[in-house]
Amino acid sequence: MNDSTPPAHETKTSPVQTRPSDGVRRIGFGRTFVLWLIAGLLLGAIGTLFALRWQYADPTPEVTPADYHAAKEKWKANAVENYDLEVQISGTQGATYRVQVREGQAIAAWRNDLPLRQQRTFSTWSVPGMFGTMSRDIEVLEKHATGKADALTPRLTLRAEFDAKYGYPARYRRIEWGSPVQMVWQVTKFEAK
Numbered sequence: 143m144n145d146s147t148p149p150a151h152e153t154k155t156s157p158v159q160t161r162p163s164d165g166v167r168r169i170g171f172g173r174t175f176v177l178w179l180i181a182g183l184l185l186g187a188i189g190t191l192f193a194l195r196w197q198y199a200d201p202t203p204e205v206t207p208a209d210y211h212a213a214k215e216k217w218k219a220n221a222v223e224n225y226d227l228e229v230q231i232s233g234t235q236g237a238t239y240r241v242q243v244r245e246g247q248a249i250a251a252w253r254n255d256l257p258l259r260q261q262r263t264f265s266t267w268s269v270p271g272m273f274g275t276m277s278r279d280i281e282v283l284e285k286h287a288t289g290k291a292d293a294l295t296p297r298l299t300l301r302a303e304f305d306a307k308y309g310y311p312a313r314y315r316r317i318e319w320g321s322p323v324q325m326v327w328q329v330t331k332f333e334a335k
Contacts, residue, residue, distance in 0.1 A: 202313055205302035207287075210280045213302075214273050216309025222269075228331035229267050233324055239267040244335075269310045272327070276302070279316055296321075305332070 223246045229239045241264065242250045248264035248271070250257070258264060265271045282298050285291040297319035305312045315326045 202301035202303055202315055205276075205280075205300045205314075207280050207284055209302065209304070210273075210276060213304035213309045213311065216304070217269060217273070220308050222308055222334050224335035225269075226331070226333045226335065227267065227269070227329060229272075230328045230330050232326045232328075238330075241265075241267050243268050269308075272311050272314070276300075276311060276314060305329075308332070308334075 224244050227241045227243070229241075231237050231239065237253050238255075240252045240255075241248050248268045251264040251267065252258065266275075279298055279300055282291070282295060283300065285295055286297070299317040299319070301313075301315040301317075302311055303313040304310065310329065310332065311327075312329045312332075313327070315324065317324045
């Protein structure tokens with residue numbers, strides 16, 4: 143028998159051959175995937191930080207109870223009894239309110255140029271009404287400062303700018319921690335009559 147000829151009952155099988163590029167390609171794919179994953183995570187984190195900074199980086203200063211009380215006293219000292227006011231509200235219930243105040247009483251009000259019908263709602267966006275809204279939030283800050291807040295008392299960040307001449311709240315922003323709900327108002331027109 144010839145040594146070079148395999149026996150009839152044995153079949154010739156060829157060894158499995160792998161191409162050197164298969165292993166390299168798999169490693170390359172894994173590295174590429176990981177690099178893209180890291181890049182995506184970094185871009186997502188940067189985008190999130192940018193969005194948070196845009197949302198919370200408000201140049202309006204934080205208001206303290208002392209700031210609030212000083213502005214309210216300034217408003218009382220100026221005794222503006224007759225004025226027209228326009229306030230732009232943004233947030234979950236954005237709108238534009240206009241109010242006419244004569245002899246210290248709100249006599250007419252509009253929401254998005256439609257007249258309000260219930261007289262009790264006229265004063266909400268008068269200056270005393272805005273101070274009243276702020277006073278409830280200031281009380282929350284004071285409860286936290288004195289340790290009298292309970293578990294249901296919200297954590298707030300309040301920002302405000304008060305008019306230098308009259309003391310009315312020209313801009314106000316209320317941020318409730320852990321909640322997407324926030325309210326911002328800006329006085330766009332104030333005319334003493």
